[in-house]
Amino acid sequence: xxxxxxxxxxxxxxxxxxxxxxxxxxxxxxxxxxxxxxxxxxxxxxxxxxxxxxxxxxxxxxxxxxxxxxxxxxxxxxxxxxxxxxxxxxxxxxxxxxxxxxxxxxxxxxxxxxxxxxxxxxxxxxxxxxxxxxxxxxxxxxxxxxxxxxxxxxxxxxxxxxxxxxxxxxxxxxxxxxxxxxxxxxxxxxxxxxxxxxxxxxxxxxxxxxxxxxxxxxxxxxxxxxxxxxxxxxxxxxxxxxxxxxxxxxxxxxxxxxxxxxxxxxxxxxxxxxxxxxxxxxxxxxxxxxxxxxxxxxxxxxxxxxxxxxxxxxxxxxxxx
Numbered sequence: 001x002x003x004x005x006x007x008x009x010x011x012x013x014x015x016x017x018x019x020x021x022x023x024x025x026x027x028x029x030x031x032x033x034x035x036x037x038x039x040x041x042x043x044x045x046x047x048x049x050x051x052x053x054x055x056x057x058x059x060x061x062x063x064x065x066x067x068x069x070x071x072x073x074x075x076x077x078x079x080x081x082x083x084x085x086x087x088x089x090x091x092x093x094x095x096x097x098x099x100x101x102x103x104x105x106x107x108x109x110x111x112x113x114x115x116x117x118x119x120x121x122x123x124x125x126x127x128x129x130x131x132x133x134x135x136x137x138x139x140x141x142x143x144x145x146x147x148x149x150x151x152x153x154x155x156x157x158x159x160x161x162x163x164x165x166x167x168x169x170x171x172x173x174x175x176x177x178x179x180x181x182x183x184x185x186x187x188x189x190x191x192x193x194x195x196x197x198x199x200x201x202x203x204x205x206x207x208x209x210x211x212x213x214x215x216x217x218x219x220x221x222x223x224x225x226x227x228x229x230x231x232x233x234x235x236x237x238x239x240x241x242x243x244x245x246x247x248x249x250x251x252x253x254x255x256x257x258x259x260x261x262x263x264x265x266x267x268x269x270x271x272x273x274x275x276x277x278x279x280x281x282x283x284x285x286x287x288x289x290x291x292x293x294x295x296x297x298x299x300x301x302x303x304x305x306x307x308x309x310x311x312x313x314x315x316x317x318x319x320x321x
Contacts, residue, residue: 004097007097008097014067014115015067016312017115017309018059019059021055022049023193023307024045025044026060027040027041027060028316029315030316031319036067037091038067048173057092057249058247060250061246061251062250064093076099076100081093081095082244083243092243092247110258113258118303120267120268121210123228124231124297125299125300126229129232137260138150144248144252146293147237151232151234159283162282166276167209177215198305198307201225203225204224204227205227211272234296237290238293239289241291245291266301268296274292
């Protein structure tokens, strides 16, 4: 195995640590001719929550950015071709090492944050997120062609209310609990979905719009805790709302999450408000070219365990030279 091939395998392994809806890991990778091709795995699309595949593309975008960050951390400038084959919509990106260059300290820290980033469903501290950290996160989203808008007191209350409304509508929709059950079912040796250890405690006041993964498989010993009264909530949006924009949103989301991790911030992507079209419409402003793609909760929390990942052999195909 050449050193470049080994580096590409390591980058793919890092990419599998990207966040995805219900930890569905809807990706496949192919190493061919010194490049990594990223494919959508439609068998892992959530039909109830994500009938259009928007969140699937966001998950794939997060994996693409993780590839980029890992490749840069390994000392290469990545070249990315999004949606390179109009005849194959499942081929969402081709990433190749363009030229060697030592990574900057910031690029090294971003690559190191890949393994440290985990979705945190627990309560956060009451401490406010500093303004300079917020600016870094906004800049991270802008770097990927997206906008991160941090809610003020009034809009925060509105977003939280919309999130609760969205959760109520989702619970009332057909198939929601069955789909939730499929991705939380405890199976020995399972390497995807949301395991019991990652579900988190109940919100004692049921105030935050966090998806309750414990609804389908109740845990008698599950803790009841008070969550922060004034959470820091941000909305990630893009100028368009097509698959290429969703892919861009995923890359922006992962850059934001990794920068937050580097700043010792805990993060919770909250997707319910953008899974119900009527609620997502309120968070978007198409006339100004702003489409809400994800809501993110930010703060300081206790460390949480990582969710499992499928082995590399399940997601990677290597074409012999």
